[in-house]
Amino acid sequence: MSKNKSSESVKVVVRCRPLNRKEESNGPSGSIVQMDLRLGQVILRNPRASHSEPRKTFTFDAVYDANSKQRDLYDESVRPLIDSVLAGFNGTIFAYGQTGTGKTYTMQGLWLDPEKRGVIPNAFDHIFTHISRSQSDKQYLVRASYLEIYREEVRDLLDPNHGNARGLELRESPETGVYVPDLTSCVCKSIKEIEEVMNVGNQARAVGATDMNEHSSRSHALFLITVECGQPGPDGRKHIRVGRLNLVDLAGSERQAKTGVQGERLKEAAKINLSLSALGNVISALADGRSGHVPYRDSKLTRLLQDSLGGNAKTVMVATLGPSSQHYDETLTTLRYANRAKNIQNQPRVNEDPKDALLREFQSEIARLRAQLNHRKWRSQQKKEQVDGEGDEDAECEEEVEKEAEDYVKQEEQRLEREKEAIRGDRSLMAEEKHRLLGEKERMMGDLRKEQEANEQLTAKYKAMESKLLVGGKNIIDHTNEQQKMLEGKRHEIAEQTRREREMQQQMLVQDDETLELRDTFTSLQQEVEAKTKKLKKLYAKLQCIKAEIQDVNDEHVRSRQELEQTQNELTRELKFKYLIIENFIPPEEKNKIMSRMTFDTEEDQWKFQPLVPTESKPLQMKKRPTSAVGYKRPLSQYARVAITMGVNTRFRAENIMFLELDMNPPNTNSLGRLKETEGNQSSSVDSSPTNDGGLHKSRSWCQSQKSITSSSSNVSLTSCTTAVPAAAQ
């Protein structure tokens, strides 16, 4: 992928968790992972190799050791990304690593302990605090969705019956990229509300799984937040920026044991890791840069992350490691993936004024309701003025207008009540007249009440809509005092400084290697020999490292090839088994019928049956239903209708029985093909059609020799018979 001006690489950070109790009790071997926080390097020791063998060193954007704090990781590596999302970029954070290495700990952490809250709760705080502190001319709309991918099915975790529902489909649009059309999305007005959404989803995840640990190590969880921000631009018009944030907790990256599994379990094992192996392939293809095809379509996960890997998004990958020597291979694989991901180039851009911004819909709906309300209020004010006989020029303020409208309704009610009393007390009126006048007043009061109710409903709707929009510096009360704000600011500055320092150190290291040769000037031969020997040693060590690396990569390729071969063998065996069943137990014509109806849906990566009843695109194949026979006992056949128009035999009108001449030939057991050949030239009016004739003989031969007719051939003759009749009758 070519590097252009607006492109930036995926940020990759590595985190290693502390040794757990079980690993500590296993022996004194200690951690195999060492970290240089200043340089952002991970140094991996092979527990099976001799001490002289060089260790493997990987450099990343940042590394976090066992003592690292959740807050440090957030401030240094995640905060800039969330700031970008708030400015209208797409952002993705995903945790990748073996089961039990701290992916969920990093993404979610322990919610109740402020020190151990992970990326997700910190991001919630960040987003809503930012909104509360922003200028008051900004309007925000925050939405959240939660889904999981389990066995290659996308499930909506906020849908109450997600356990029973079928997997959701994915769609692609040029504006928003890949999305899930029917996904539930909740508008959130505060941290509490968005936490509630997360809780509901987590519970749905736990309920759906018999063993939560097993489930979480096999399913990928995606929490999606959309932040829309409306602000008047320099041109005076309102502009909307939409930032989308994907927070992804992936399934464990370790290899699932595949050996010896068959049938359903084989399929399951293949699906569990399909998304992850596809992710690996996508990362490799993008990092390589040479292969034009990136296999995003191979899995649901890679399709959903399509924009995050090589597209319109800023991405942070947190690779998690365990320090135990038992998992050396897995740790090395994780580091290799992470190292490759560093080379992926994304092209993030601000999403400005997209067509599907919900904020715009909300704004126009609010404006519409407001106009309606204003109109109603204006109307009632007008009426009031008519009653009072004076205009109230000062009632500008909205609340005043509202109050006045209420007062007007009350006054009107009282007035009507008084008038009713007066009518009741008026003796000069006839009883009938009184009744009529009272009814009229009653109706007027009913109208008044109805109008008031409609007003109240409209106001409630308007307020509910308006409350969903967060206005900068208004909706959320910021409890932090100035000192705290300053402290936060300083912490961010320090994080930023550490990041820049590390970048500079890494650059210096690279430059050191390059300029080594240029700097050296030697005063004596001896000095030159010493310096060059030192350099040679350094280069030799490097060479050894690279050789070991090549060997490792080769070994890994051989291993994965063997695994693939084994899977292929198992799948071939499975295929042979299915073939055996099909060949021996399914009649060939049935098989052909089924096969002719099958089509491959590339969108869903599945074979599908074409419907038996043709769709609108092929209306010609549809047989017409006979229209009811008005005045006849039963519907008329085409033959009978033709016969009637030709006036051949009136018997057809009532009985609708086909008139066919007796066939005097002896019973014939020849096959259909031969029949057609021999009788094709006969010229009787009805029997002139060879296919029709075939159909006739066939029904006779059916009783005599069933074997000569197959079900598919009977189909052919039946259809040809119906088409042949009108031709014969002409």
Ligand code: ADP
């Ligand atoms: P994963 O999601 O990768 O399968 P978890 O996040 O569930 O792994 O972590 C496994 C265990 O390790 C949990 O008990 C968690 O509390 C602990 N753990 C993980 N990372 C850390 C860390 N950086 N510091 C302390 N404990 C950790």
Ligand code: MG
């Ligand atoms: Mg987990």
